[in-house]
Amino acid sequence: MILFTFFGSLIIAAVVAILFERWGITHNGYVMSILIALGAVIVLFFLRSLFHLRIGSPGIDAIIGSAAALILLPTEWAQRRRNRRR
Numbered sequence: 001m002i003l004f005t006f007f008g009s010l011i012i013a014a015v016v017a018i019l020f021e022r023w024g025i026t027h028n029g030y031v032m033s034i035l036i037a038l039g040a041v042i043v044l045f046f047l048r049s050l051f052h053l054r055i056g057s058p059g060i061d062a063i064i065g066s067a068a069a070l071i072l073l074p075t076e077w078a079q080r081r082r083n084r085r086r
Helices: 002-023 030-051 058-072 075-085
Strands: none
């Protein structure tokens, strides 16, 4: 059962990342957004399983965690800053 919730959380994170890119909330690119969201969900899943820290059900944790990571990690600004220095 735990394996099902883990892979389900990863799929939810990928869907949230794609939706954020499609709606124009982030401008990181699809692959980068998916990687950011997957990393956040993996961290939240391990916090949930190791320390019993929960926001809600695993699906709600995946949605909130991936959305928060996509909003909090402004990779577009870092890329622009690097391009200005050149």
